[in-house]
Amino acid sequence: xxxxALEEAGRPNGFWPQATADPDRTxxxxxxxEEWSAGRLHADANRLVHGLRAAGLxxxxxxxxxxxxxxxxxxxxLAATQAGFYLVPVNHHLVGPEIAWIVADSGxxxxxxxxxxxxxxxxxxxxxxxxxxxxxxxxxxTAGFRPYAELLEGRPGTPPAERTxxxxxxxxxxxxxxxxxxxxxxxxxxxxxTHLGGFLGIFGIxxxxxxxxxxxxxxxxxxxxxxxxxxxxxxxxxVLMDKWTPEEMLRLIDRxxxxxxxxxxxxxxxxxxxxxxxxxxxxxxxxxxxxHGAAPCPDHVKRAMIEWxxxxxxxxxxxxxGGGAFATAEEWLKKPGTVGRAWPISELAVFDDDGRRLPxxxxxxxxxxxxxxxxxxxxxxxxxRKNRIGDFFTVGDxxxxxxxxxxxxxxxxxxxxxxxxxxxxxxEIEAALLAHPAVADAAxxxxxxxxxxxxxxxVVEPAAGHEPGAGLAAALLAHCEGRLAGYKRPKSxxxxxxxxxxxxxxxxxxxxxxxxxxxxAGGEN
Numbered sequence: 001x002x003x004x005a006l007e008e009a010g011r012p013n014g015f016w017p018q019a020t021a022d023p024d025r026t027x028x029x030x031x032x033x034e035e036w037s038a039g040r041l042h043a044d045a046n047r048l049v050h051g052l053r054a055a056g057l058x059x060x061x062x063x064x065x066x067x068x069x070x071x072x073x074x075x076x077x078l079a080a081t082q083a084g085f086y087l088v089p090v091n092h093h094l095v096g097p098e099i100a101w102i103v104a105d106s107g108x109x110x111x112x113x114x115x116x117x118x119x120x121x122x123x124x125x126x127x128x129x130x131x132x133x134x135x136x137x138x139x140x141x142t143a144g145f146r147p148y149a150e151l152l153e154g155r156p157g158t159p160p161a162e163r164t165x166x167x168x169x170x171x172x173x174x175x176x177x178x179x180x181x182x183x184x185x186x187x188x189x190x191x192x193x194t195h196l197g198g199f200l201g202i203f204g205i206x207x208x209x210x211x212x213x214x215x216x217x218x219x220x221x222x223x224x225x226x227x228x229x230x231x232x233x234x235x236x237x238x239v240l241m242d243k244w245t246p247e248e249m250l251r252l253i254d255r256x257x258x259x260x261x262x263x264x265x266x267x268x269x270x271x272x273x274x275x276x277x278x279x280x281x282x283x284x285x286x287x288x289x290x291x292h293g294a295a296p297c298p299d300h301v302k303r304a305m306i307e308w309x310x311x312x313x314x315x316x317x318x319x320x321x322g323g324g325a326f327a328t329a330e331e332w333l334k335k336p337g338t339v340g341r342a343w344p345i346s347e348l349a350v351f352d353d354d355g356r357r358l359p360x361x362x363x364x365x366x367x368x369x370x371x372x373x374x375x376x377x378x379x380x381x382x383x384x385r386k387n388r389i390g391d392f393f394t395v396g397d398x399x400x401x402x403x404x405x406x407x408x409x410x411x412x413x414x415x416x417x418x419x420x421x422x423x424x425x426x427x428e429i430e431a432a433l434l435a436h437p438a439v440a441d442a443a444x445x446x447x448x449x450x451x452x453x454x455x456x457x458x459v460v461e462p463a464a465g466h467e468p469g470a471g472l473a474a475a476l477l478a479h480c481e482g483r484l485a486g487y488k489r490p491k492s493x494x495x496x497x498x499x500x501x502x503x504x505x506x507x508x509x510x511x512x513x514x515x516x517x518x519x520x521a522g523g524e525n
Contacts, residue, residue, distance in 0.1 A: 011208055014192050014233050015078065016042065016159070027232065029256065030071055031242035041071070043157030045078035050160055051151035052079065055110050055134055059084035059164060060186060064108035066090045066099060066121045069240045072138050072148065073219050076112065077168065077229055082191050084164040088171070088181070089220040093502060096123030102171050104128040105379060106181050112148060115140035165191045169378065170222040170320045181378035182222075182320050197233035199226060202326060202343050203289055203314065205260055211236040211288075214258040216244050216267070218502070222320040223293060227262040236260075246271045250282035260289035264505030265297035266441070268305050269434065273463070279308070287312045295505045296409065298431035299336055306333070315339055317407060319395040322346070322370040325407045338406040345371045347392075350401050355389050363410060366399040367392035398425070415509060417446035419454045424488050432483040433458060433490075436476060438466040441499040443509055444490060447516040458490035459512050461499045468495030 012018055015038070019027075023039025030036065052063060063085060067073045073089070080087035088106045090099055092114070103111055103124055111130055113121035115137050122144045125135050137145035165187055171179040187194070197207065205211065213231035215238055217224045228238055239256050241248065244267065252258060271279075290309055293316045305313045311329035317339035318324030325348060327340030342348045350364040351357055358364045369392045377383045387393050398416065399409040410416075410425045417424040426444040433442035441461040446454030460476065462468050473493040480489045500508040 011235055014196055016082065017192065018235055027237050028071060028074065029237065029239045031069060031240050036071060041075065041078070044071070044075045044152060045082070046157050046159055047152040047155040048075055048079040049083040050155035052083070052085065052110060053160070054155075055151070057083075057085055057109055059162075059166075060086070062086040062088050062106045062108045062169060063110040063112065064088040064090055064103050064106060066092050066111070066113040066117045066124075067138065067219075068092065068114055068116070069215055069219050069242050070114075070138075071240075072112070072114075073225075074228070074232070074238070077225065078232075080166040080168070081196070081229075082163050083160060083166055084186055084188075085166045086169040086183070087166070088169050089225060090171075091220050091502065092117045092120075092218070094120065096120045097127060099124035100127035101178060102181075103130060105178075106169060106171075110134045110136065112136045112138065112151075113142075113145065114138045115142050118142045118145065121145075163190055165189055165194055168222070168225060172320055172377075180380050180383060182375050183378045184375045195233075197230045197235075199230045200234060200260075202345070203260075203291055203316070205231075205234070205289055208235040211259045212256050212286075213238050214249070214252060214256075214261040215240045216249050216261055216263065217505075221294075223318065224262055227291075231260070246274055247278055247282075250274075250279070250284060253284050253287060254282040257286040259286055260291065261287075263290055263292040264294045265292060265301060266295070266501060266505040268292065268297065268301050269441070272301065272304050272308070273440070284309055289314055291316060293317060293339075295507065296427045296431070298434050300431075300435055302332065302336075317409065319368070321375055321393055321395060322368055324368065327406070331406070335402070335404075335406050337408055338402075339409055340407060341405045342407075347371075348401060348405070348407055349392055350399060351389055351392075351394075360401050360403045363398060363400050365394050366397045366407065366409070367394045369393070415445065417444075417454050417456055419446065419449070419452045419456065419487065422487055424456060429456065429458065429480070429484060429488055429490065432480055433460060433476060435483070436479045438463050438472060438475070440464070441501070443499065443507060443512055445509055445513045447513070456488065456490045457516060458493045459499075460493055460495055461497070462495060 019038035019042035025038045026035045027038045027041055028036040065076050076087055088108055090102055099120055111125050118137055135145045136148045136151055138148040167184050169181045169183050171181050213236045215228050219225045232238060239252055239258055287309055290312045291314045306329050313329050316324055316326045323346050324343050325340035326343060327338050347369040349357055349367045351367055352364045396414055397409055399407055401407055415426050429444035430442045433439050439460050440463040443459045445457055447457045449455040476493050500511045
């Protein structure tokens with residue numbers, strides 16, 4: 001069906017033949033507003049392949065990038081996926097030792113970093129023993145790095161020989177221990193033989209069809225890069241945001257008539273916090289698919305976004321390892337709280353701790369199985385085996401499947417609070433707190449208690465205009481009384497100026513939780 005849609009559009013499958021057929025078509029709008037043609041992006045990707053091969057990379061080798069959203073990261077992706085390389089995107093918020101671990105563990109032979117991250121990237125390269133000749137910096141004359149332009153200068157813009165499909169090797173966030181690379185075997189065939197844009201067909205997004213994809217989160221994230229790359233291969237121009245702000249997102253949707261994007265609930269929350277007059281200033285009616293995932297979305301936030309943006313607000317569940325489930329707005333309104341039913345290329349199951357598959361309605365660990373191929377954790381066979389039952393794998397989420405196959409998540413097993421032998425799911429508590437107008441962001445987790453084992457602690461980022469302190473804490477505890485059973489309610493509330501989230505909305509809850517366990521007691525900070 002997807003191939004038929006491409007044929008009906010009269011366009012070839014994939015970026016490379018499209019760029020050859022129509023090199024003048026605008027395919028990318030950079031964060032500074034510069035427009036890039038297909039021919040220009042195609043030529044730079046080809047030059048990068050030639051440059052990386054000259055630096056010694058061969059099929060199956062890896063190179064790492066520490067880059068903001070920009071043309072260089074998309075160029076790197078196109079180069080890797082037509083030359084049989086592994087692209088390793090690195091979270092640019094990491095510090096030197098964290099980056100060094102990924103560079104060394106992945107075996108990256110080249111590191112490309114932006115000048116704004118040069119200090120951490122340079123320290124990482126030193127620690128990983130990466131030769132100075134194989135470090136390249138974008139955006140300036142950076143000590144310890146060669147200019148990125150040297151990788152491209154003098155290289156032909158023509159397609160390289162022996163083109164073969166490569167992959168992205170993302171590293172898991174490392175909520176427990178070191179992050180691990182997710183490595184998929186290379187298929188050893190030309191990139192055109194794989195429908196690289198077909199992923200978006202799961203969400204009903206068609207080739208060309210006047211679509212424009214807005215990249216509003218960091219491309220180092222698995223889903224963000226996968227969505228953007230798939231859109232590019234389907235012939236959709238990309239509009240890139242470097243640093244996300246809610247009003248700028250609305251302006252870009254209005255300016256470029258954007259039709260689809262990948263979002264997270266934190267962005268919903270901050271969009272809804274805009275004054276009514278700001279929200280009314282921009283036309284978002286072009287949006288067809290505002291697809292969100294990566295974190296739980298409180299019901300009241302989801303309903304408010306649907307009321308504002310309409311039924312384009314859709315949800316999916318997946319992981320860097322694979323996916324997944326999908327729910328349209330209509331499905332969610334019929335079954336509030338669901339993250340959807342299994343993708344056509346995926347199967348969902350719920351197992352208990354003994355590996356027994358559970359029937360609908362019973363809570364257990366959520367497992368997924370992909371029909372598109374497997375993966376392993378790079379250099380960690382133990383973790384690869386530990387998280388599997390047959391062909392199914394899990395990332396540790398707890399959930400329930402209903403009789404119709406819709407999945408409802410409860411929480412991550414690692415985040416579950418056990419107080420007095422009772423299981424408590426933080427997501428429910430966080431949703432209750434976020435319903436209070438004084439709360440900009442919230443986290444709930446267990447802290448030590450001498451009798452119950454754990455008690456519920458809430459940490460809150462106050463909304464603008466609300467002062468943290470005993471008065472606000474009392475108000476929030478009172479607010480929870482009418483919404484949560486007694487055993488679920490936070491016993492105390494602490495405040496932070498800013499919640500430790502990455503720009504894609506992932507909460508680093510471990511950073512909040514660890515100080516309480518190190519002290520071995522609860523109480524106010």
